[in-house]
Amino acid sequence: MPRVTVHRKAHFNAAHRLYRKDWSDEKNFEVFNKCSNPNYHGHNYELIVSLTGEIDKETGYVYDLGKLKKLIKIEIEEVFDHKNLNLEVPEFKDLNPTAENIVVVIYNKLRKHISLSLDLEVRLYETPRNFVTYSGN
Amino acid sequence: MPRVTVHRKAHFNAAHRLYRKDWSDEKNFEVFNKCSNPNYHGHNYELIVSLTGEIDKETGYVYDLGKLKKLIKIEIEEVFDHKNLNLEVPEFKDLNPTAENIVVVIYNKLRKHISLSLDLEVRLYETPRNFVTYSGN
Amino acid sequence: MPRVTVHRKAHFNAAHRLYRKDWSDEKNFEVFNKCSNPNYHGHNYELIVSLTGEIDKETGYVYDLGKLKKLIKIEIEEVFDHKNLNLEVPEFKDLNPTAENIVVVIYNKLRKHISLSLDLEVRLYETPRNFVTYSGN
Amino acid sequence: MPRVTVHRKAHFNAAHRLYRKDWSDEKNFEVFNKCSNPNYHGHNYELIVSLTGEIDKETGYVYDLGKLKKLIKIEIEEVFDHKNLNLEVPEFKDLNPTAENIVVVIYNKLRKHISLSLDLEVRLYETPRNFVTYSGN
Amino acid sequence: MPRVTVHRKAHFNAAHRLYRKDWSDEKNFEVFNKCSNPNYHGHNYELIVSLTGEIDKETGYVYDLGKLKKLIKIEIEEVFDHKNLNLEVPEFKDLNPTAENIVVVIYNKLRKHISLSLDLEVRLYETPRNFVTYSGN
Amino acid sequence: MPRVTVHRKAHFNAAHRLYRKDWSDEKNFEVFNKCSNPNYHGHNYELIVSLTGEIDKETGYVYDLGKLKKLIKIEIEEVFDHKNLNLEVPEFKDLNPTAENIVVVIYNKLRKHISLSLDLEVRLYETPRNFVTYSGN
Numbered sequence: 001m002p003r004v005t006v007h008r009k010a011h012f013n014a015a016h017r018l019y020r021k022d023w024s025d026e027k028n029f030e031v032f033n034k035c036s037n038p039n040y041h042g043h044n045y046e047l048i049v050s051l052t053g054e055i056d057k058e059t060g061y062v063y064d065l066g067k068l069k070k071l072i073k074i075e076i077e078e079v080f081d082h083k084n085l086n087l088e089v090p091e092f093k094d095l096n097p098t099a100e101n102i103v104v105v106i107y108n109k110l111r112k113h114i115s116l117s118l119d120l121e122v123r124l125y126e127t128p129r130n131f132v133t134y135s136g137n
Numbered sequence: 138m139p140r141v142t143v144h145r146k147a148h149f150n151a152a153h154r155l156y157r158k159d160w161s162d163e164k165n166f167e168v169f170n171k172c173s174n175p176n177y178h179g180h181n182y183e184l185i186v187s188l189t190g191e192i193d194k195e196t197g198y199v200y201d202l203g204k205l206k207k208l209i210k211i212e213i214e215e216v217f218d219h220k221n222l223n224l225e226v227p228e229f230k231d232l233n234p235t236a237e238n239i240v241v242v243i244y245n246k247l248r249k250h251i252s253l254s255l256d257l258e259v260r261l262y263e264t265p266r267n268f269v270t271y272s273g274n
Numbered sequence: 275m276p277r278v279t280v281h282r283k284a285h286f287n288a289a290h291r292l293y294r295k296d297w298s299d300e301k302n303f304e305v306f307n308k309c310s311n312p313n314y315h316g317h318n319y320e321l322i323v324s325l326t327g328e329i330d331k332e333t334g335y336v337y338d339l340g341k342l343k344k345l346i347k348i349e350i351e352e353v354f355d356h357k358n359l360n361l362e363v364p365e366f367k368d369l370n371p372t373a374e375n376i377v378v379v380i381y382n383k384l385r386k387h388i389s390l391s392l393d394l395e396v397r398l399y400e401t402p403r404n405f406v407t408y409s410g411n
Numbered sequence: 412m413p414r415v416t417v418h419r420k421a422h423f424n425a426a427h428r429l430y431r432k433d434w435s436d437e438k439n440f441e442v443f444n445k446c447s448n449p450n451y452h453g454h455n456y457e458l459i460v461s462l463t464g465e466i467d468k469e470t471g472y473v474y475d476l477g478k479l480k481k482l483i484k485i486e487i488e489e490v491f492d493h494k495n496l497n498l499e500v501p502e503f504k505d506l507n508p509t510a511e512n513i514v515v516v517i518y519n520k521l522r523k524h525i526s527l528s529l530d531l532e533v534r535l536y537e538t539p540r541n542f543v544t545y546s547g548n
Numbered sequence: 549m550p551r552v553t554v555h556r557k558a559h560f561n562a563a564h565r566l567y568r569k570d571w572s573d574e575k576n577f578e579v580f581n582k583c584s585n586p587n588y589h590g591h592n593y594e595l596i597v598s599l600t601g602e603i604d605k606e607t608g609y610v611y612d613l614g615k616l617k618k619l620i621k622i623e624i625e626e627v628f629d630h631k632n633l634n635l636e637v638p639e640f641k642d643l644n645p646t647a648e649n650i651v652v653v654i655y656n657k658l659r660k661h662i663s664l665s666l667d668l669e670v671r672l673y674e675t676p677r678n679f680v681t682y683s684g685n
Numbered sequence: 686m687p688r689v690t691v692h693r694k695a696h697f698n699a700a701h702r703l704y705r706k707d708w709s710d711e712k713n714f715e716v717f718n719k720c721s722n723p724n725y726h727g728h729n730y731e732l733i734v735s736l737t738g739e740i741d742k743e744t745g746y747v748y749d750l751g752k753l754k755k756l757i758k759i760e761i762e763e764v765f766d767h768k769n770l771n772l773e774v775p776e777f778k779d780l781n782p783t784a785e786n787i788v789v790v791i792y793n794k795l796r797k798h799i800s801l802s803l804d805l806e807v808r809l810y811e812t813p814r815n816f817v818t819y820s821g822n
């Protein structure tokens with residue numbers, strides 16, 4: 001059967017700041033500029049989750065997108081939406097929440113719920129002009 | 138010469154329902170939920186056709202996008218637009234018109250008109266949040 | 275208090291055909307062209323509901339957008355989504371489901387749930403290129 | 412000379428929370444739900460500033476959009492971008508930063524720099540689905 | 549019958565420069581900056597044409613959007629698309645092609661083909677961030 | 686460390702015409718149609734620059750997107766924006782400015798400023814419906 005990629009778009013709003021605990025505020029500002037504002041700033045994050053695999057002959061689906069919508073809701077949206085990433089998402093307790101680190105965290109959280117017969121890619125828009133993509137390599 | 142991908146966006150509106158003739162209405166509803174509504178529902182399908190190949194030294198084109206626009210119009214839009222996919226597009230007489238199956242049908246219809254020296258990829262948006270991609274693998 | 279307009283975007287997918295029962299198929303085709311296809315076609319309808327009124331001094335809201343989201347879900351999305359407008363939405367039993375008539379039906383369904391101290395406007399996108407707006411005049 | 416409206420789009424990212432100091436956390440949560448998260452959340456705010464007036468016969472401009480871009484940058488973006496609205500924008504020290512209140516604050520900040528011969532309208536997108544408009548009435 | 553607004557989106561690509569023949573190049577550059585480049589620059593102009601009137605009881609249309617599409621094609625797209633506005637569109641022989649002046653020219657070209665029982669508004673996007681609106685006042 | 690792709694969106698407006706000096710105007714028109722208009726036409730070009738590499742353990746960045754924004758500004762926007770590509774960008778003195786050739790020129794201009802440990806891909810939208818992608822192969 002043909003291998004097709006199915007994509008599902010989702011979103012969440014969150015606050016964050018870029019900084020390392022082991023650096024001074026000056027060093028953080030020097031490297032991360034206004035993104036290191038100690039009072040936080042925030043984004044409407046847009047997320048695209050993509051799964052590649054063979055079409056199931058029975059259903060004509062690679063993966064039920066309704067099921068994928070629910071998985072993203074439970075694993076990602078309910079954990080990240082309207083949250084402060086630095087303070088409220090445990091993965092970022094000691095990890096700087098750059099877009100790159102966030103997309104890897106999201107990938108890892110989804111990967112364990114998706115059969116290995118399916119390739120997974122995650123794209124995360126921090127703003128319409130800045131975005132990142134990760135596929136587990 | 139460099140290998141470049143050229144992309145052309147197109148669209149069509151159509152009605153469909155997801156179901157298998159050999160399943161009961163109950164089984165169809167159980168698997169496909171409201172998408173199996175016997176009275177049909179519909180979408181504004183957005184299509185992106187991508188061709189990858191070497192730039193022609195004479196013209197600076199990989200493929201004339203005006204010619205690609207016409208090919209998509211004749212092969213896809215005139216066949217799918219303002220149609221009921223289940224009843225009026227022969228490929229779906231016995232094939233469930235999921236986004237996955239539709240994108241493979243579109244790929245196959247275009248592939249026979251495009252030189253094999255060009256790679257072909259087709260992306261189909263069923264809604265802005267649900268979409269699929271196929272490149273013939 | 276200042277008068278501000280709050281807007282909420284929603285969407286639904288539906289099948290429809292444009293036709294009048296009291297006209298022949300030929301007349302319907304002559305006037306409505308491919309939109310009168312007896313087997314139906316469909317759209318991803320995008321909806322923007324706008325309410326204008328004074329900011330509430332207590333809450334800083336004109337109208338709680340979470341409440342508006344729920345109202346649109348119950349009154350519009352659950353009635354129109356994944357439906358055949360001609361066959362399954364009673365308002366169109368004898369009314370041609372043009373975008374113009376749909377937007378007036380949506381306006382009337384919402385108007386009775388919104389206090390008259392608030393102005394109401396409804397915009398409906400049938401496609402990204404064709405859309406309509408109604409504000410009750 | 413004809414009266415034309417000129418529009419300029421801008422954007423800023425910010426953190427905020429919805430709450431009233433004089434309410435308990437419970438009351439704030441009851442009214443503002445997850446938007447009252449004490450650790451803040453955030454948005455990519457998109458802004459459209461519109462000026463209506465007669466075309467200047469000399470220049471063919473209603474208002475130089477390059478000048479408007481700079482005005483928005485100085486008066487709005489530099490004050491709101493990558494900031495915590497509750498903590499760092501003085502107007503919200505005692506004012507709940509709902510989209511409605513933010514759009515009125517932006518309007519008032521711009522109004523004093525724009526000749527009264529021009530009508531002013533401000534639209535603010537908190538998310539692609541939730542937005543507000545204010546024109547000084 | 550209810551008064552509804554119907555909108556149709558169209559587009560054209562064109563080159564232009566902002567300048568006045570009776571000003572020196574220096575004065576043109578001082579006022580219009582890089583937009584006065586003597587070698588021209590260009591845009592993908594997006595156009596939204598809006599007509600407001602009563603729904604026709606027979607058809608359920610305010611105005612047949614297929615007919616409006618054709619009118620825009622003949623009156624605007626065929627005249628402006630892939631053209632140099634300064635050199636090839638007679639209205640700009642002695643009129644500076646600012647977005648404001650272009651939208652008034654488009655309005656006037658369409659107005660004479662639209663019944664006075666319908667209100668007309670034209671919106672023109674020069675870029676996604678700069679746009680203008682005119683409704684004949 | 687995981688390999689992630691970071692993307693930055695930019696844009697410029699420019700005029701161009703498609704033609705070859707060594708062909709007659711007739712031949713140019715036959716091959717390039719209205720795109721060969723001797724008076725030029727233009728576009729709002731949208732650009733997406735993508736870099737793939739390992740996340741830096743120190744910063745959590747693959748590449749500082751603020752730095753990438755500046756690089757694109759200096760190398761591409763200041764050279765192409767509000768310019769006539771045929772007359773003012775030296776690379777197109779003897780090279781037909783098709784989207785394919787433009788994207789290769791942009792790639793080559795950026796490639797020399799980006800470490801070879803990072804993969805580079807450039808996507809260029811000539812219009813929302815016509816676009817091209819190049820990754821150096």
